[in-house]
Amino acid sequence: MATPESLRARLLRIEGLPINAVLLILVAVFMLVAPEVFLSYRIYMSFLANVPPLLVLAAGLTLLIAAGEIDLSFPSIVALSGWVLGYCIHDLHAPWLGLVLALAAGALVGFLNGVLVARVGIPSIIATLATQFLWGGLTTVLSQGLSYSLSDVDELFVWTLFVGRIGPLPVQCLWALGVAICLWFVLNRRRFGEHLLFIGDNVKVAEIVGVNPKREKTRAFVLMGVLAAFASVLLTLENQNFFNTQGGGYLLEVMAAVFIGGTSVFGGKASVVGTVAGSFIIVMVEAGIVATGLQGFWVRAVVGVVFLAAVVGHLFIQGPQKATTRRRLLHGKLGLNKGGEP
Amino acid sequence: MPDSTAVLTRDEAAFRHIVRLERVDMTFGRVQSLSQVDFEVGRNEIVGLIGDNGAGKSTLIKIISGVLRPTAGTVWVRDKRVDPSSYSVRLAHDLRIETVHQGLSLGEQQPLWRNLFVGRQIVGRFGFIDVKQEKAIANQLLRQAIGFRSQGITADSTVRDLSGGERQGIAIARAMHFEADLIVLDEPTTALAVNEVRKVLAFVEGVKTGGRACIYIEHNLAHVHEVADRLVILDRGRVVRNLKKGEVSLAELTNQMIALHEGNADGHA
Amino acid sequence: MKRLLSIAASGALALTASTTVHAEDKLGAGITMYFQMGGNPGDGATLPRTNGARAAAAAFGLSLKEQYSGWQPETMLSQFREALAASPGCIEIMGHPGSDAFASLVADAEKRNIIITSGNSPLTKLKDQYSASGFGYAGVDLYEGGKLTAQKMIEYGGLKKGDQALEYGLRAQAERGKSDQGLYDTLVAAGLKVDYIEISPEVDHDSSLAVPIITAYLLKHPNLKAIGTQHGNVTAFIGKALKDAGRKPGEVTVGGIDLSPSTIDGLKKGYISVSLDQQLYLQGFLPVVQCVLSKKYGLTGLTINTGAGVVTPKSIGALVPLIDKGIR
Numbered sequence: 001m002a003t004p005e006s007l008r009a010r011l012l013r014i015e016g017l018p019i020n021a022v023l024l025i026l027v028a029v030f031m032l033v034a035p036e037v038f039l040s041y042r043i044y045m046s047f048l049a050n051v052p053p054l055l056v057l058a059a060g061l062t063l064l065i066a067a068g069e070i071d072l073s074f075p076s077i078v079a080l081s082g083w084v085l086g087y088c089i090h091d092l093h094a095p096w097l098g099l100v101l102a103l104a105a106g107a108l109v110g111f112l113n114g115v116l117v118a119r120v121g122i123p124s125i126i127a128t129l130a131t132q133f134l135w136g137g138l139t140t141v142l143s144q145g146l147s148y149s150l151s152d153v154d155e156l157f158v159w160t161l162f163v164g165r166i167g168p169l170p171v172q173c174l175w176a177l178g179v180a181i182c183l184w185f186v187l188n189r190r191r192f193g194e195h196l197l198f199i200g201d202n203v204k205v206a207e208i209v210g211v212n213p214k215r216e217k218t219r220a221f222v223l224m225g226v227l228a229a230f231a232s233v234l235l236t237l238e239n240q241n242f243f244n245t246q247g248g249g250y251l252l253e254v255m256a257a258v259f260i261g262g263t264s265v266f267g268g269k270a271s272v273v274g275t276v277a278g279s280f281i282i283v284m285v286e287a288g289i290v291a292t293g294l295q296g297f298w299v300r301a302v303v304g305v306v307f308l309a310a311v312v313g314h315l316f317i318q319g320p321q322k323a324t325t326r327r328r329l330l331h332g333k334l335g336l337n338k339g340g341e342p
Numbered sequence: 343m344p345d346s347t348a349v350l351t352r353d354e355a356a357f358r359h360i361v362r363l364e365r366v367d368m369t370f371g372r373v374q375s376l377s378q379v380d381f382e383v384g385r386n387e388i389v390g391l392i393g394d395n396g397a398g399k400s401t402l403i404k405i406i407s408g409v410l411r412p413t414a415g416t417v418w419v420r421d422k423r424v425d426p427s428s429y430s431v432r433l434a435h436d437l438r439i440e441t442v443h444q445g446l447s448l449g450e451q452q453p454l455w456r457n458l459f460v461g462r463q464i465v466g467r468f469g470f471i472d473v474k475q476e477k478a479i480a481n482q483l484l485r486q487a488i489g490f491r492s493q494g495i496t497a498d499s500t501v502r503d504l505s506g507g508e509r510q511g512i513a514i515a516r517a518m519h520f521e522a523d524l525i526v527l528d529e530p531t532t533a534l535a536v537n538e539v540r541k542v543l544a545f546v547e548g549v550k551t552g553g554r555a556c557i558y559i560e561h562n563l564a565h566v567h568e569v570a571d572r573l574v575i576l577d578r579g580r581v582v583r584n585l586k587k588g589e590v591s592l593a594e595l596t597n598q599m600i601a602l603h604e605g606n607a608d609g610h611a
Numbered sequence: 612m613k614r615l616l617s618i619a620a621s622g623a624l625a626l627t628a629s630t631t632v633h634a635e636d637k638l639g640a641g642i643t644m645y646f647q648m649g650g651n652p653g654d655g656a657t658l659p660r661t662n663g664a665r666a667a668a669a670a671f672g673l674s675l676k677e678q679y680s681g682w683q684p685e686t687m688l689s690q691f692r693e694a695l696a697a698s699p700g701c702i703e704i705m706g707h708p709g710s711d712a713f714a715s716l717v718a719d720a721e722k723r724n725i726i727i728t729s730g731n732s733p734l735t736k737l738k739d740q741y742s743a744s745g746f747g748y749a750g751v752d753l754y755e756g757g758k759l760t761a762q763k764m765i766e767y768g769g770l771k772k773g774d775q776a777l778e779y780g781l782r783a784q785a786e787r788g789k790s791d792q793g794l795y796d797t798l799v800a801a802g803l804k805v806d807y808i809e810i811s812p813e814v815d816h817d818s819s820l821a822v823p824i825i826t827a828y829l830l831k832h833p834n835l836k837a838i839g840t841q842h843g844n845v846t847a848f849i850g851k852a853l854k855d856a857g858r859k860p861g862e863v864t865v866g867g868i869d870l871s872p873s874t875i876d877g878l879k880k881g882y883i884s885v886s887l888d889q890q891l892y893l894q895g896f897l898p899v900v901q902c903v904l905s906k907k908y909g910l911t912g913l914t915i916n917t918g919a920g921v922v923t924p925k926s927i928g929a930l931v932p933l934i935d936k937g938i939r
Contacts, residue, residue: 037830046826046855050819140651145658146937149872189470191463198460201449208409208447210431210461239819239851241873243844245651249817268451283820287827290808299811 016273018317019261019310023277026284034291043291045168047283049238052176053078053231055279057250058257059183060227062275064220065258066187068200068267069124071221073113074254076135077228078235078247081106083139085233086148086242095158103229109135110225114218140244148242163237172234179227184272196220200267256303257282260310281306357420360385360524360555361406361439366415368401368579375401377579379415383524388546388556390570392563394603397576399559400444403526406557407441408434435462440522442513444529444559448501455480455497458516479519487515506533514542525549526557531565543569563599567592577602637672639903644668644701645676645694646898647687649731652679656843656869656891658937660731663895671903684708684786691716699725701745701902706732707786713737728901728912730894732786742912745905749897751889751918753786757793757841760866763885763921764837765801768864772802776837777828779808779845781815790841794866798839806832810842818844825852829863837864841887847873850882870922870934878927885921892938893917 031038057074064071081102088098109131116127153159163172187193195216198206203213236242259265260281261274285306286299294302362382368375376398383389391399404410405417408431417424419437434441441447448457455477464479466472480497501509510533517525527546531539546569549556560566566573573595575583583598590598646664650657661677668675676699680686684707694702695716702725704713717727717737721744729738731750738746764770776798780791798805808828814821829835829852840846846867853863860881867874868887877883894917904910922930933939 034827034831036833037827040830042855042857043823043827043830046823046852049855050823144937145652145661147872149876151872151876185470189473191465191469191471194456194460194463194471197452197456198449201451202446205446205449208407208431208443210408210435235819239848239873240876241847241871243818243871246817246819249813249815249820253813253820264451268449283823286811287823290824291827291831293831299809 016262016271016277018313019274019277019281022306022310022313023281023284026281026288030284030288030291034288034293037291038288041168043287045170047280047287048173049163049170051279051283052170052172053235053238054250054254054257054283055176055276056179056227056231056234057254058261058275058279059180059272060224061254062258062261062263062270062272063183063187063193063196064124064224065263065265066193066200066267066270067196067217067220068203069117069217069220071113071128071224072125072251073109073128073132073135074224074228075247075249075251076132076139077106077109077225078232078250079139079244080109080135080142081229081232082236082242082246083143083244085236086150087142089150089153089156090148090242095153095156099158099233102233103226106225106227106229106232107222108225110222110228111218113225114221117221118214118217136248143242143244145244147244150236150240150242153237153240159237162234170238172238175230175234179230180272180276187270187272192216192219197268197270200270202268253282256307260307262310262314278310281310357385357422359383359418359421362418362421363402363405363412364416364418366405366412366417368398368405368410369413375579376405376412379576379579379581381574381581383555383557384571385523385555386550386553388550388558388569388571390566390573391557391559391576392561392566392573392599393576394599396578398579399576400528402576403441403443403528403557403559406434406524406526407431407439407443432461435520438521438523439526440517440520440524441526442510442517442528442530444532447513448509450502451500453498453500454484454495454512457501457512458483458519462520483515483519487511507535507538510534511538514545518545522554524555524557526559528559529561530558531560531562539565563595564592567595575599575602577605637670638907639668639671639673639899642671642700642903642906643674643676643697644703644899644902645678645690645697645699646703646895647678647680647690647705647730648895649682649705650679651681652677656889659891659939660895662937663892663897664899665895667896667899671899673899673903675899682707682787684712688712688716695720695723695725698723700906701726701728703728703730703898703902704734705730706734709785710734710736717741726902726905728898728905730898738912738914745901745910745912747898747901747905747912748914749894749901749917751790751887752916753789753841754793755916756868756887756889756918757790757795758797759918760841760868760885760887760921761794761797761801761839763923764839764864764866765798767884767923768837770798770801770803770837770864774803774836775832775834776803776805776839777808777832777835778805779810779821779825779838779840780842781810782807783809787841790868794839794841798837803837810840810845814845815842818842818848819851821845821848822852822855825849826855829853829856829858835863837866839866841868843867843869843871843874846883846886847871847877850877850880853882866921870927870930870939872934875927875931875934878922878924881924883924885923887918888920888922888939890917890919890939 037043061071084105085098085102088094088101113128113131116122117124162175163170195211198209198211199213199216206213235246257278258275261271261278263270263274285303289299289302359382363379366376366379393399405412408429411426458480459476464472464475477497484495484497510530514530530542534542543565546556546558558566558570571587573585574581648657648661664675678690680690687705688708691704702720704727706729713734720727721741726745727741728745728747733748733750733752738748778791778795782788782791795805795807838849846869849865865883866885867883870886870888874883874886878886897915901913930939
């Protein structure tokens with residue numbers, strides 16, 4: 001029943017092409033309507049300073065979603081790791097220790113998430129919702145509700161290394177790009193990544209072909225924890241501040257970036273390239289709309305339209321067998337398909 | 343014909359049964375899937391495994407292929423006891439046991455090349471998967487695989503784009519490629535056309551002539567009666583009959599199966 | 612071991628006895644007060660209030676029960692009912708749900724001789740009705756606060772008729788929006804051309820997300836003379852946006868609110884021109900005072916405007932140590 005490889009099919013196999021096309025069209029539209037903003041390098045430098053935390057979070061989440069899980073606790077990891085880093089810089093004057101401990105904190109939270117989901121068996125949406133409250137609350141206790149001003153941190157090498165400027169270019173965008181590239185390789189060229197895809201596709205099939213779902217899921221959660229901590233490092237250093245509520249505004253935006261990029265919410269199909277494009281779209285849209293002079297109240301509605309259009313577009317692109325396939329996929333997830341049963 | 347014993351050590355070459363289950367039980371919660379099952383396959387033997395739905399055939403082969411751990415009993419591979427806690431799908435593959443499961447053994451959204459090699463990817467330097475080589479081999483296998491009628495399917499095609507027969511063909515091609523000493527086939531002909539079924543039966547016979555073993559599960563009694571050296575009948579988790587080739591005609595076999603089925607029908611609450 | 616325990620026990624007894632004696636001396640001894648703090652424990656707009664209330668409670672020997680509603684009006688109402696059920700001496704509430712929503716509940720409380728007072732956001736109708744029984748108000752008039760901010764922006768920034776300005780706020784929210792409205796109206800009244808953008812929920816939470824937006828606006832409007840907001844965290848990031856857009860300190864007059872660390876920084880560097888100081892500490896301290904005085908001596912409710920001034924680059928220096936302690 002397969003059709004011959006048409007030009008359309010071959011184009012669509014270039015990963016992330018459709019969503020990157022959307023991104024470029026969006027930029028072109030903004031350039032037309034607001035040339036004084038979008039033809040200057042300044043706004044892009046502003047984007048490049050603000051996209052990295054979002055991008056690192058979204059790229060990490062992409063791998064988890066590929067495995068059919070979700071993590072709602074990453075905003076709290078951003079808060080907790082930010083506190084660890086902020087405290088070490090502000091009170092202990094030990095920025096490198098802070099960096100190491102912040103990443104370790106993220107790994108720890110991630111590991112706990114992994115244990116709750118993979119070993120105890122709590123659905124990830126519930127487990128990570130609970131840990132979101134737990135770690136967020138703990139951060140408030142640890143910080144005593146105070147935010148830390150780290151205004152002198154830009155004199156330290158740790159600042160220059162992670163969020164310094166090469167000319168006008170914010171260095172964190174290079175770090176974020178590096179992370180994205182590494183994660184692309186992990187997902188597409190490493191056994192770990194393939195295992196995650198199979199687990200997300202159908203966990204019973206994964207077991208049959210020799211994958212250990214418990215171990216791999218735990219690893220994926222730990223990875224997400226470390227990446228969330230790294231995103232927090234970039235955010236905290238860039239802001240030169242620790243806010244004890246930081247991270248909370250990223251929850252919906254990160255998820256939007258992932259799904260706009262074409263990763264399937266069912267698992268088994270994911271694109272890091274798409275997530276990168278999705279992250280830029282999310283950050284650009286609001287700024288672009290403001291620049292076009294459109295009433296600010298329209299922004300969320302436009303983001304909604306872009307989101308829906310992207311998701312529908314991805315479904316449409318996949319071809320005519322979608323509905324039955326989707327049902328079959330869903331049944332596979334619930335273990336209702338024949339053949340996998342004892 | 344290459345001498346299959348030449349690649350094995352003297353110890354390994356001297357085994358009687360490629361796999362043997364001794365007094366194996368399998369319980370899932372309150373359901374006893376297998377009870378006190380004794381089951382063995384000789385080194386160069388085709389064993390047909392037949393039984394009603396729910397008799398426990400799939401459970402049995404999941405134990406052999408490393409997916410499930412038996413609740414009780416022992417498993418022997420090449421006459422050596424297998425440690426149940428370390429036995430896994432990967433170990434089964436290393437011990438050259440390949441399985442074509444009924445239905446679900448392919449990732450629907452994954453491309454064919456990935457399905458072919460998952461769990462035993464070809465890795466190059468630093469542990470990166472050599473996708474180019476995997477695709478090349480996959481394309482090669484596709485040309486020889488059973489069940490591929492339509493044009494345009496390549497190693498990059500997604501499983502979801504394939505018909506039932508083509509999917510089965512891929513699963514079989516995967517098992518064939520990794521050249522096992524024991525190949526387990528669970529209902530390999532369900533989605534296939536007549537000429538494709540012939541190919542599967544020819545493949546099974548080829549396993550025998552190649553000096554290797556096969557477990558063959560089939561609903562179609564005619565097929566299995568034709569190729570099996572021995573027939574094992576499973577009923578409600580127990581081995582009820584162990585028949586050698588020629589011991590029973592197809593007609594008698596059919597009657598016995600019907601009797602068993604009706605016995606089940608009466609016995610069920 | 613036994614000897615050690617008995618020494619410890621008698622020591623503890625003596626200590627308790629002495630503190631008990633002290634507590635009985637204090638004016639607020641024996642009074643329990645439920646106090647609505649407003650946001651979430653520890654956040655910038657709540658912490659100084661919490662510290663003020665705790666300090667007053669300790670000074671008066673009053674038992675303080677803190678309530679946090681995340682600024683949600685419905686939560687404030689249900690927390691009031693919880694407080695009522697405990698029959699305390701006093702309850703402090705905020706005006707977010709509105710006088711009408713509170714009316715019957717407050718009537719019930721007054722009948723049971725519970726002192727009700729308010730802070731942060733006014734309940735004018737109820738206050739007038741019950742001021743004789745101790746209903747006071749310690750807070751900023753939100754509209755007036757916005758107005759004051761705008762007035763100081765005009766004064767310090769030398770803003771003139773016809774200048775372009777941006778108000779970035781939460782006008783869509785009934786209560787909080789009043790301060791933005793005050794700012795906006797005052798700038799308009801002074802003849803400026805004022806544009807308005809609504810703060811999205813994401814920016815409300817993680818205000819660093821505002822930076823590309825404000826940067827884009829600045830690049831689009833090179834003649835912009837003023838930016839005003841009444842959102843504490845957003846105030847902190849306007850300086851960054853100005854930097855990203857290549858503007859120098861003082862080129863754009865910026866008016867904001869509260870004194871978060873980045874805002875202090877912005878004031879010091881001159882990016883922020885004025886910031887409204889709500890003196891949140893007073894919003895915590897004064898209602899406790901109100902409670903004690905009304906409960907003990909039947910004194911009437913007092914209305915105190917805590918937001919009487921703005922902080923500028925000149926006045927910020929003296930305040931920094933207090934801010935670090937969570938008092939200012």
